[in-house]
Amino acid sequence: MPPKLRGSLAKSLPRAGDKAAAYYCPSCATRRRTLSTRRNGIISARLEANRLTPPPSRPITTSSVVHARHVPPRLRELYEALNQIQGVATEQVNVSRLQLALRGLESEAPIIRVAVLGLNDATAARKLVRLLLADPLNTRESWEDTLDAYDSDPSQGVLIRYGEVSEAVPNNLLPTISVPSPILKNGNIEILVSTIGAETGSSNAHFTADTFLVPTVTIPTSHSGRYNAVRYPVHRTIVCGRGVDGLVAYNGLVSRADLKKEGSSIYGAIDLAVSDSQKSNDRIAFVDIDRADEALGKFRESVQNASLYERGWNGSGVQAVQDWLSSLRAEEGALDPSLKSLILSLVDAAEAGVAADEKQLTQVRKAATVSNEVRENLDHSVTEWAERAHTELRGSLEEGFATKQWRGLAWWKLFWHVDDVAMITSEILEKKYLRRAEKEVIWTAGRFNEAGLATQPEKVLQVADQTTKDAINDKPKSDEPWPTQITASRNRLLESTVPSLQALAQRLVLFSMSTTTLTSALSALTYVSVPTASVYETGTIAAVGLLYALRRQQRQWDSARTFWEDEVREEGRTALIKTEEHLHTVVHKGGQKTEDVTESEGRKTIDRARKALENVD
Structure with a gap:
C-alpha cells in the first residue's frame, strides 16, 4: 500500500484534460467561459479597481455588465447595514475593502481572495504558490511553466483561480491563470501573486493592515510601456521572504504595522532553513522552497521515490502554509470566517472614525465653552x-x-x-x-x-x-x-x-x-x-x-x-x-450649545451592522 503523501491530494483530483464548466471572474464585471484546448495558455483579465460583481442567474456575453444584486435573504440585513458604513466614516473605511465585503455577501459561497506577496520581488512567492498548487500525481503542467515565466518581470502581478487552463483573452491586462487545484476549489479561493515593498528605511514609516490586505498591483496601461498602480483588496495575505534579510524585513513590517484585530489575516512564509522545532506557528512558517521543489520533482520522476518525497516535503515546511490555506474553508451554513473578519475590521474602522469625530467635536466644544x-x-x-x-x-x-x-x-x-x-x-x-x-x-x-x-x-x-x-x-x-x-x-x-x-x-x-x-x-x-x-x-x-x-x-x-x-x-x-x-x-x-452625539446616526449604523453580523453567525 503506498504511503500517505499530503493532505492536499484528493482521490478525485481533476485532470488538465477535463472539460471545464462556466466560471465567473470576481475581479471584473464580466462572465467568461473556459475553453478546453490542446495547448495550455493563460487568461488575461482587466482589473477594474474596487469593483466585484456576482454571477448572474443566466449566462451573458463577455461585454455585458451585471447590475443586479442577488443577496441571500439571511444576509440581506447585514448587507444593507454594511452598505451604509461608507457614509459613517469616509476617511477611515477603505472603500475597496468595503466593496469586496459587499460582493462577498451577495453569494452563499463567496470567493476568498488570498494575496501571496513577495518582499521586493515575487520570485519566491511564485515558487511557493506553484508548490502549494502543484499536483504531485501529474507530470509538470504547463501552468507551472507559465507561472515561472513571470520571473523575468518580478514586479508584475498574477491572478490564479480554479479552473482549466484556457486561451488568452485579448485586450486584457492582468495576467490570470486557471489551475485545477483542490485547494482553490474546496476553499473557493483565488490567489493574487504580487510584491510588497520591504524598503522600510525610514523608522518613522507608519503601516496599517491595508498595507498587507490592499496590495498595489502594477499593470501596463498601453503598448508604450507605461504602468498603472491599482489597489487590489484581499481577505488574507501571505508575505513571502527569503533568507535572514527577508525575516528581518517581515518582522519590521509587522511590528510597525497597526494591525489591530487583523493579525490572524496575515501569515508569513520565510524561505529559511531552520530546525524542525521552529518550522511554523500560527503567524509564520519557515520553508525550504528548494527542498520542497526537489522532493516534488523526485516523486514525479517515479512513485518509488514516495518516501524521499515524504521526508523532503515534510522537512521543507511548505505543508504548514498549505494547511493554513486549507483552514480558510467555511463551515456549512456559516458565514465565511475570512469574510467575517473583513466585515468586523470595516465596522471597527468605522467606529474608530466616529469616535475620532466625536473627540474632535468635544475638543471644539471645550474650546467654545x-x-x-x-x-x-x-x-x-x-x-x-x-x-x-x-x-x-x-x-x-x-x-x-x-x-x-x-x-x-x-x-x-x-x-x-x-x-x-x-x-x-x-x-x-x-x-x-x-x-x-x-x-x-x-x-x-x-x-x-x-x-x-x-x-x-x-x-x-x-x-x-x-x-x-x-x-x-x-x-x-x-x-x-x-x-x-x-x-x-x-x-x-x-x-x-x-x-x-x-x-x-x-x-x-x-x-x-x-x-x-x-x-x-x-x-x-x-x-x-x-x-x-x-x-x-x-x-x-x-x-x-x-x-x-x-x-x-x-x-x-x-x-x-x-x-x-x-x-x-x-x-x-x-x-x-x-x-x-x-x-x-x-x-x-x-x-x-451643541447636541449630544452619543446617539448619532453613525453610532446607530455601526450598532445595526454589529447586531446583523451576530445574527448571521
Whole structure:
C-alpha cells in the first residue's frame, strides 16, 4: 500500500484534460467561459479597481455588465447595514475593502481572495504558490511553466483561480491563470501573486493592515510601456521572504504595522532553513522552497521515490502554509470566517472614525465653552454650599423640633391642641426647613448664569448623562432659573405629610374619646342592671377603657411624631444631594450649545451592522 503523501491530494483530483464548466471572474464585471484546448495558455483579465460583481442567474456575453444584486435573504440585513458604513466614516473605511465585503455577501459561497506577496520581488512567492498548487500525481503542467515565466518581470502581478487552463483573452491586462487545484476549489479561493515593498528605511514609516490586505498591483496601461498602480483588496495575505534579510524585513513590517484585530489575516512564509522545532506557528512558517521543489520533482520522476518525497516535503515546511490555506474553508451554513473578519475590521474602522469625530467635536466644544479655571471655582463653591446646607439642616430642624409649640403637641395635650397640628408642623417647615440654603442656591445660580452656564433643568438635560437626567427629572416642572429641589421637597412635605399627621391626630383623639365614653356607659349600665355589683367593680370597666385608649394614643402619636421628624430630615438630605448633583452637572457639562452625539446616526449604523453580523453567525 503506498504511503500517505499530503493532505492536499484528493482521490478525485481533476485532470488538465477535463472539460471545464462556466466560471465567473470576481475581479471584473464580466462572465467568461473556459475553453478546453490542446495547448495550455493563460487568461488575461482587466482589473477594474474596487469593483466585484456576482454571477448572474443566466449566462451573458463577455461585454455585458451585471447590475443586479442577488443577496441571500439571511444576509440581506447585514448587507444593507454594511452598505451604509461608507457614509459613517469616509476617511477611515477603505472603500475597496468595503466593496469586496459587499460582493462577498451577495453569494452563499463567496470567493476568498488570498494575496501571496513577495518582499521586493515575487520570485519566491511564485515558487511557493506553484508548490502549494502543484499536483504531485501529474507530470509538470504547463501552468507551472507559465507561472515561472513571470520571473523575468518580478514586479508584475498574477491572478490564479480554479479552473482549466484556457486561451488568452485579448485586450486584457492582468495576467490570470486557471489551475485545477483542490485547494482553490474546496476553499473557493483565488490567489493574487504580487510584491510588497520591504524598503522600510525610514523608522518613522507608519503601516496599517491595508498595507498587507490592499496590495498595489502594477499593470501596463498601453503598448508604450507605461504602468498603472491599482489597489487590489484581499481577505488574507501571505508575505513571502527569503533568507535572514527577508525575516528581518517581515518582522519590521509587522511590528510597525497597526494591525489591530487583523493579525490572524496575515501569515508569513520565510524561505529559511531552520530546525524542525521552529518550522511554523500560527503567524509564520519557515520553508525550504528548494527542498520542497526537489522532493516534488523526485516523486514525479517515479512513485518509488514516495518516501524521499515524504521526508523532503515534510522537512521543507511548505505543508504548514498549505494547511493554513486549507483552514480558510467555511463551515456549512456559516458565514465565511475570512469574510467575517473583513466585515468586523470595516465596522471597527468605522467606529474608530466616529469616535475620532466625536473627540474632535468635544475638543471644539471645550474650546467654545467656559474655561476650566472658572468651572473649578464654581465647583468648589458648590461643595462649600453643600457643607453649609447639611449643617443648617441638622441645626435648624433640631431647633424647630425643640420649640415650645412642637413640644406642646404631646400625646396628652392633643385633646385641646388637635386642631393646631397642621399649623405648627407647617410653621416648622416654612421657617426651619433649609431657608438659608435655598437663598444661597438662588445666589449660586446667579453666578452660574453670569459665567454662561445654564441651570434650568431642560437645558442641562441636553448634556447630562442618563443618571443625572433621572435625578433632575425627579421634581415638578418649574420656570425658575435656579434649581428648585429644596422648594419641591418642602411643598411635597406640606402637601402629603402634614395633612396625614393632622388626620392621624384627629383619629386618635376621636378614638380615645369614643372608647372612654363607651366603656363609661357600659360601666354605668352594669351598675344599674346588676344589683350585686359595687361601684368599684363597675368602675373598673371604665378605667380599663380609659387606660387602653390613652395608651394607644400615646404609643401611636409618639411613633408618628418620631417618624415625621425622621422623614423631614431624610427629605432634606435627599433634596440637598439632588441639588448638589444638579449643580455639579451644570459645572462640568453646562454651557455646551451643541447636541449630544452619543446617539448619532453613525453610532446607530455601526450598532445595526454589529447586531446583523451576530445574527448571521
